[in-house]
Amino acid sequence: MRHLHKVALATALALSASANADVRVNGFANLVAGYSDTDSSLFDYEDSVDFSTDSLFALQLSGDITDKLTATGQIVARGADDYKADFEWAYLTYTVSDNLDISAGRLRLPLFLYSESLDVGYSYHWITAPNPVYSIAFNNIDGVKAAYTGYAGGWDYTLTASYGVINTPDFALDAGQTADIKGDNTILVSAEIVKDAFRARVAYGQAKATLTVAAVDQILASFAPLAPELADSLAFNDDTGVFYGASIGYDNFDWFVAAEYTLNSNDDTFFPDDHAYYITAGFRQGAWTPSITWQKRDGEDELKFLDQLAALPQPIQEAIAPAVMGIQMSQLENWNNWTLGLRYDWSTQTALKAEFITYEDDLDDSNDANLIRFAINYVF
Amino acid sequence: MLKTFKVTMASAMLCLSAFSYSQVVVVVNPANDASIDAKTVQRIFLGKEKKFSNGNAAIPINQTADNSVRAQFDESIVGRSSSQVSAYWSKLVFTGKGVPPEELSGDAAVIEAIANNPNAIGYVDAASVTDAVKTIPVN
Numbered sequence: 001m002r003h004l005h006k007v008a009l010a011t012a013l014a015l016s017a018s019a020n021a022d023v024r025v026n027g028f029a030n031l032v033a034g035y036s037d038t039d040s041s042l043f044d045y046e047d048s049v050d051f052s053t054d055s056l057f058a059l060q061l062s063g064d065i066t067d068k069l070t071a072t073g074q075i076v077a078r079g080a081d082d083y084k085a086d087f088e089w090a091y092l093t094y095t096v097s098d099n100l101d102i103s104a105g106r107l108r109l110p111l112f113l114y115s116e117s118l119d120v121g122y123s124y125h126w127i128t129a130p131n132p133v134y135s136i137a138f139n140n141i142d143g144v145k146a147a148y149t150g151y152a153g154g155w156d157y158t159l160t161a162s163y164g165v166i167n168t169p170d171f172a173l174d175a176g177q178t179a180d181i182k183g184d185n186t187i188l189v190s191a192e193i194v195k196d197a198f199r200a201r202v203a204y205g206q207a208k209a210t211l212t213v214a215a216v217d218q219i220l221a222s223f224a225p226l227a228p229e230l231a232d233s234l235a236f237n238d239d240t241g242v243f244y245g246a247s248i249g250y251d252n253f254d255w256f257v258a259a260e261y262t263l264n265s266n267d268d269t270f271f272p273d274d275h276a277y278y279i280t281a282g283f284r285q286g287a288w289t290p291s292i293t294w295q296k297r298d299g300e301d302e303l304k305f306l307d308q309l310a311a312l313p314q315p316i317q318e319a320i321a322p323a324v325m326g327i328q329m330s331q332l333e334n335w336n337n338w339t340l341g342l343r344y345d346w347s348t349q350t351a352l353k354a355e356f357i358t359y360e361d362d363l364d365d366s367n368d369a370n371l372i373r374f375a376i377n378y379v380f
Numbered sequence: 381m382l383k384t385f386k387v388t389m390a391s392a393m394l395c396l397s398a399f400s401y402s403q404v405v406v407v408v409n410p411a412n413d414a415s416i417d418a419k420t421v422q423r424i425f426l427g428k429e430k431k432f433s434n435g436n437a438a439i440p441i442n443q444t445a446d447n448s449v450r451a452q453f454d455e456s457i458v459g460r461s462s463s464q465v466s467a468y469w470s471k472l473v474f475t476g477k478g479v480p481p482e483e484l485s486g487d488a489a490v491i492e493a494i495a496n497n498p499n500a501i502g503y504v505d506a507a508s509v510t511d512a513v514k515t516i517p518v519n
Contacts, residue, residue, distance in 0.1 A: 026473050072476045116475035123471040253460045345463035348445045379470045
């Protein structure tokens with residue numbers, strides 16, 4: 001699939017180059033250094049200075065194939081992936097009318113307020129968008145997206161609908177596990193309104209999702225012969241995952257405040273419901289933008305399927321109860337952090353930032369830690 | 381006496397600030413008969429509006445960041461610093477939602493581009509305006 005995209009994109013760009021020689025090249029870079037005082041790791045930073053975790057370089061090529069059809073490709077090299085360059089986006093956009101665009105290919109799923117410019121550090125005041133909300137495994141989709149924009153009574157509005165497939169191998173979970181995540185029949189709809197300084201946005205999505213974690217599958221397989229129904233309930237296999245998102249903001253360019261909330265719900269699986277939210281505020285004084293953000297992830301759900309467990313014969317109950325509970329408890333999380341940030345606009349292409357994050361784990365306070373980061377964001 | 385002095389100072393400062401803002405003027409092709417106000421100019425330069433009121437395509441022409449008229453335009457008409465405008469566009473560019481206005485360097489280049497394109501809209505220092513373009517009062 002990835003190769004197909006590359007070939008299609010290269011062909012499209014070549015076509016557009018020969019048609020009118022008008023290929024736009026833009027790029028952006030984030031160079032981020034960080035240090036955490038943790039014994040283990042906080043947002044992948046440890047107690048030695050790290051330059052790669054959040055650093056990235058990206059190049060975007062876009063070309064008009066006709067006046068209605070545009071090809072866009074974004075090549076991103078992330079420090080976390082050893083700066084291995086990869087086509088993260090590759091899509092064609094057809095402009096149906098002044099109001100309606102349809103894109104097809106690999107594209108960013110517009111889940112959040114900052115989804116589509118998530119990697120462009122220059123476009124926002126943080127070093128990275130709030131971790132509890134934005135660190136999810138299904139940012140990109142292979143499929144189609146329609147976007148309708150309009151302007152009525154002083155309100156700009158944007159409606160989007162997306163359909164496609166999510167495929168995220170080797171997503172890092174907590175506790176050193178990795179998960180292979182697939183979402184078939186993924187749909188997402190969103191609506192956003194903007195008037196002067198005010199904006200609001202809602203999104204709803206769902207997918208037939210499969211999340212494969214080797215250690216969990218091993219445990220499930222071990223007691224599946226004893227309690228097949230319970231093992232099936234716990235398994236995250238072709239189960240419906242639902243996403244809700246809402247955000248609201250006010251930004252009059254002297255000061256701003258914004259909040260965003262998301263809920264990931266996976267009822268018939270071992271995975272808990274995840275609530276995530278943040279509130280941020282700051283002001284702009286000349287080239288300086290100091291800001292403060294409070295962020296929270298609450299994935300501390302009640303243990304599920306205990307009634308199914310209780311219905312089993314006593315000896316089986318006793319044998320598998322630790323596994324049934326352990327699988328679920330291993331995924332519970334409840335933490336928050338305060339972020340104090342400072343942005344300095346060096347030029348219309350470069351921003352310098354500093355951030356201090358203090359992290360508090362409400363389940364295990366031995367994980368409490370602080371993180372300090374510095375960043376240079378560049379766009380061209 | 382002190383009061384008079386204060387009033388004089390205040391009016392002098394008003395004149396000064398009025399002077400510094402009146403330097404930047406919005407210009408279009410003389411053939412452009414669309415009705416254009418400050419809000420329209422802002423929307424066109426932020427890529428939110430792609431057409432003039434008469435239905436013709438609107439093609440904004442920006443000035444490069446090293447021209448002081450750019451900062452004046454961004455702050456007085458668009459209502460943000462040039463860095464904020466640039467951050468705004470970086471969001472649109474890297475989401476494939478928009479292409480920022482073409483940038484030319486200097487008033488002469490902008491006036492020439494606008495004189496040659498009935499759909500173009502730009503801004504220059506008031507002192508640079510020639511017969512080749514029409515000024516739009518937006519302040």
